[in-house]
Amino acid sequence: xxxxxxxxxxxxxxxxxxxxxxxxxxxxxxxxxxxxxxxxxxxxxxxxxxxxxxxxxxxxxxxxxxxxxxxxxxxxxxxxxxxxxxxxxxxxxxxxxxxxxxxxxxxxxxxxxxxxxxxxxxxxxxxxxxxxxxxxxxxxxxxxxxxxxxxxxxxxxxxxxxxxxxxxxxxxxxxxxxxxxxxxxxxxxxxxxxxxxxxxxxxxxxxxxxxxxxxxxxxxxxxxxxxxxxxxxxxxxxxxxxxxxxxxxxxxxxxxxxxxxxxxxxxxxxxxxxxxxxxxxxxxxxxxxxxxxxxxxxxxxxxxxxxxxxxxxxxxxxxxxxxxxxxxxxxxxxxxxxxxxxxxxxxxxxxxxxxxxxxxxxxxxx
Amino acid sequence: xxxxxxxxxxxxxxxxxxxxxxxxxxxxxxxxxxxxxxxxxxxxxxxxxxxxxxxxxxxxxxxxxxxxxxxxxxxxxxxxxxxxxxxxxxxxxxxxxxxxxxxxxxxxxxxxxxxxxxxxxxxxxxxxxxxxxxxxxxxxxxxxxxxxxxxxxxxxxxxxxxxxxxxxxxxxxxxxxxxxxxxxxxxxxxxxxxxxxxxxxxxxxxxxxxxxxxxxxxxxxxxxxxxxxxxxxxxxxxxxxxxxxxxxxxxxxxxxxxxxxxxxxxxxxxxxxxxxxxxxxxxxxxxxxxxxxxxxxxxxxxxxxxxxxxxxxxxxxxxxxxxxxxxxxxxxxxxxxxxxxxxxxxxxxxxxxxxxxxxxxxxxxxxxxxxxxxxxxxxxxxxxxxxxxxxxxxxxxxxxxxxxxxxxxxxxxxxxxxxxxxxxxxxxxxxxxxxxxxxxxxxxxxxxx
Numbered sequence: 148x149x150x151x152x153x154x155x156x157x158x159x160x161x162x163x164x165x166x167x168x169x170x171x172x173x174x175x176x177x178x179x180x181x182x183x184x185x186x187x188x189x190x191x192x193x194x195x196x197x198x199x200x201x202x203x204x205x206x207x208x209x210x211x212x213x214x215x216x217x218x219x220x221x222x223x224x225x226x227x228x229x230x231x232x233x234x235x236x237x238x239x240x241x242x243x244x245x246x247x248x249x250x251x252x253x254x255x256x257x258x259x260x261x262x263x264x265x266x267x268x269x270x271x272x273x274x275x276x277x278x279x280x281x282x283x284x285x286x287x288x289x290x291x292x293x294x295x296x297x298x299x300x301x302x303x304x305x306x307x308x309x310x311x312x313x314x315x316x317x318x319x320x321x322x323x324x325x326x327x328x329x330x331x332x333x334x335x336x337x338x339x340x341x342x343x344x345x346x347x348x349x350x351x352x353x354x355x356x357x358x359x360x361x362x363x364x365x366x367x368x369x370x371x372x373x374x375x376x377x378x379x380x381x382x383x384x385x386x387x388x389x390x391x392x393x394x395x396x397x398x399x400x401x402x403x404x405x406x407x408x409x410x411x412x413x414x415x416x417x418x419x420x421x422x423x424x425x426x427x428x429x430x431x432x433x434x435x436x437x438x439x440x441x442x443x444x445x446x447x448x449x450x451x452x453x454x455x456x457x458x459x460x461x462x463x464x465x466x467x468x469x470x471x472x473x474x475x476x477x478x479x480x481x482x483x484x485x486x487x488x489x490x491x492x493x494x495x496x497x498x499x500x501x502x503x504x505x506x507x508x509x510x511x512x513x
Numbered sequence: 514x515x516x517x518x519x520x521x522x523x524x525x526x527x528x529x530x531x532x533x534x535x536x537x538x539x540x541x542x543x544x545x546x547x548x549x550x551x552x553x554x555x556x557x558x559x560x561x562x563x564x565x566x567x568x569x570x571x572x573x574x575x576x577x578x579x580x581x582x583x584x585x586x587x588x589x590x591x592x593x594x595x596x597x598x599x600x601x602x603x604x605x606x607x608x609x610x611x612x613x614x615x616x617x618x619x620x621x622x623x624x625x626x627x628x629x630x631x632x633x634x635x636x637x638x639x640x641x642x643x644x645x646x647x648x649x650x651x652x653x654x655x656x657x658x659x660x661x662x663x664x665x666x667x668x669x670x671x672x673x674x675x676x677x678x679x680x681x682x683x684x685x686x687x688x689x690x691x692x693x694x695x696x697x698x699x700x701x702x703x704x705x706x707x708x709x710x711x712x713x714x715x716x717x718x719x720x721x722x723x724x725x726x727x728x729x730x731x732x733x734x735x736x737x738x739x740x741x742x743x744x745x746x747x748x749x750x751x752x753x754x755x756x757x758x759x760x761x762x763x764x765x766x767x768x769x770x771x772x773x774x775x776x777x778x779x780x781x782x783x784x785x786x787x788x789x790x791x792x793x794x795x796x797x798x799x800x801x802x803x804x805x806x807x808x809x810x811x812x813x814x815x816x817x818x819x820x821x822x823x824x825x826x827x828x829x830x831x832x833x834x835x836x837x838x839x840x841x842x843x844x845x846x847x848x849x850x851x852x853x854x855x856x857x858x859x860x861x862x863x864x865x866x867x868x869x870x871x872x873x874x875x876x877x878x879x880x881x882x883x884x885x886x887x888x889x890x891x892x893x894x895x896x897x898x899x900x901x902x903x904x905x906x907x908x909x910x911x912x913x914x915x916x917x918x919x920x921x922x923x924x925x926x927x928x929x930x931x932x933x934x935x936x937x938x939x940x941x942x943x944x945x946x947x948x949x950x951x952x953x954x955x956x957x958x959x960x961x962x
Contacts, residue, residue, distance in 0.1 A: 278714060286639045312646065456574075478573070
């Protein structure tokens with residue numbers, strides 16, 4: 148038994164929204180046409196599925212929520228201490244349009260790439276099925292590594308365990324214990340959220356806008372200072388893979404065990420480490436439903452048909468959009484590829500990203 | 514739950530390069546024959562034939578759990594298929610009957626992230642902690658890094674239940690979910706209750722638990738707190754997803770992107786109706802919890818009962834017209850001063866008029882009339898429906914009772930809540946009805962001079 152809202156109050160609220168919609172009508176028409184054009188151009192395999200779309204939405208909401216409550220909370224304390232309780236209260240209670248903010252931030256290609264990679268990596272990792280272990284009484288890979296004496300291995304292994312816990316179990320409210328973003332992306336998020344809060348309560352501040360700006364800037368700087376990108380999941384996996392590689396313990400067997408333990412980030416980092424590529428490039432190859440690039444990387448690691456097939460099958464079991472028929476055809480070609488040829492094909496990609504981008508820029512400027 | 518048949522030797526077989534069964538132990542040969550196959554002919558057991566095709570295609574070893582029909586029941590087993598000079602070598606092991614419970618349980622994912630001070634944790638097959646909620650630690654005086662990678666029992670001291678058992682270990686032995694495992698968080702001694710669901714590896718064997726830890730003090734075990742728990746946590750958790758389900762079902766039913774098959778419009782309408790019913794139930798349980806809480810009180814404010822009757826009728830105008838029922842409401846100039854809580858009186862009237870619309874035959878009229886009887890202000894809602902037998906008059910005000918159980922919709926809580934609210938405001942709800950003669954519910958409240 149529920150009581151519906153007062154119809155008169157509801158009507159006046161809707162009237163305001165109605166006028167705003169009318170005002171924005173022209174803009175919307177342009178956006179709609181752009182959407183139609185991009186939708187028609189889009190290939191089916193590039194279309195977001197519902198699960199990915201929902202996970203993306205949830206991540207964006209959590210990131211904004213987490214950063215906003217941090218920045219608004221700190222700025223509000225500063226303002227309240229200065230006797231501006233009303234502005235402080237408004238900062239804490241304002242409702243913002245995450246979609247608008249997301250559109251601005253995601254227009255940056257590097258931000259979009261980072262979030263897209265994270266969402267798809269987490270979804271794939273979640274769907275992976277563990278492989279059977281020879282001795283199930285022995286701890287699995289990560290607890291074993293975290294318990295080693297060598298701090299170069301135990302340290303990042305423990306950081307990975309902590310980061311996996313954060314990823315797998317968000318706080319009650321959907322807020323994140325840490326954003327786990329790269330420093331650049333975290334930076335962009337924090338300043339945009341601060342600017343968005345400024346826009347929301349700027350009108351209330353009247354003559355006191357300079358003080359509002361100072362409080363928001365101090366809060367944003369505090370959040371930036373507290374951020375440590377090195378303890379995120381991916382940087383920890385990269386550090387661990389590098390330590391294992393230096394100790395001569397990386398490579399094929401370790402990568403296969405990592406995937407068998409559902410440690411997708413470590414698997415990606417081990418592949419990247421072994422073939423000398425950036426984590427992002429190896430991740431793109433792992434997340435690409437067309438496995439060609441990944442098979443080439445695995446071949447360059449010296450994997451045989453059985454090993455590549457095992458990895459291909461594990462990924463196809465976790466993602467029903469991957470084709471087993473294509474995998475069967477690809478395996479023959481991959482194992483027929485000479486190891487040196489595979490390495491040579493990856494060599495260009497293994498050059499530093501900045502150098503490759505600079506070369507591309509020179510090419511296009513010619 | 515049948516024990517896994519681990520002691521038996523694996524059943525073996527071999528397929529040739531075209532998928533024909535060329536060698537088979539008798540048990541495999543029997544199953545293949547029962548499925549309509551024969552030696553030297555293509556393998557007739559569908560799931561197994563798929564695995565064979567996959568191995569021939571990929572040329573790699575495939576290990577997986579398989580379910581196959583065996584007479585009236587299902588068999589669950591592990592298959593390992595290896596490429597073998599163009600053909601495929603099969604080894605089938607760990608046969609067991611597949612129970613209905615196993616089928617249901619397979620559909621269960623890990624438990625939802627629990628809220629309100631509950632942690633989520635995860636272990637590997639050796640029961641080492643591999644994930645822990647980030648809020649775990651500070652309250653109990655430890656850092657997650659001190660317990661991650663360590664045995665689960667390093668964090669939780671497990672306590673035996675009344676029968677001397679440990680639910681977690683019992684569940685581990687049979688690879689099943691568990692709940693109600695009493696434990697203490699070692700660093701602080703705080704008591705928690707653990708629940709968990711097994712994660713299985715690709716052969717179906719135990720690969721770890723995904724679980725939650727509830728604080729005993731904040732948790733559910735006290736029976737008197739159970740409704741409170743439902744309302745504050747589950748109610749909040751259910752409203753938003755139900756809202757989405759209803760909105761999406763409605764939009765599917767409206768076919769905004771072009772025509773869809775009528776059957777699907779029907780399904781969407783069923784989903785939407787069921788969603789609304791559940792949402793109504795959540796709201797009713799929230800009300801139930803509120804009125805049954807010790808110290809529940811309503812406001813005594815001056816209200817105009819005629820105005821409220823008009824508002825309630827207005828709110829239900831759309832539902833009435835969909836049911837082809839007309840509502841006769843008090844005229845605009847009518848006023849009747851009474852005492853009660855505005856929101857709660859509106860709620861009662863919406864319930865009474867809503868019931869009347871539900872039971873009124875199409876084309877009939879529901880009348881809503883106000884009257885002052887001495888010191889009492891009344892609103893009477895009358896329908897021309899089939900009426901209620903006198904023997905049932907008391908029962909319809911009971912919890913979880915329905916005027917007509919055959920009618921769809923309603924939780925059986927509405928009238929119970931309405932009467933409790935009316936009595937809390939110093940009034941009551943009465944009923945006059947006879948079969949075939951319609952029903953008149955009257956809300957009585959203290960009149961105001």
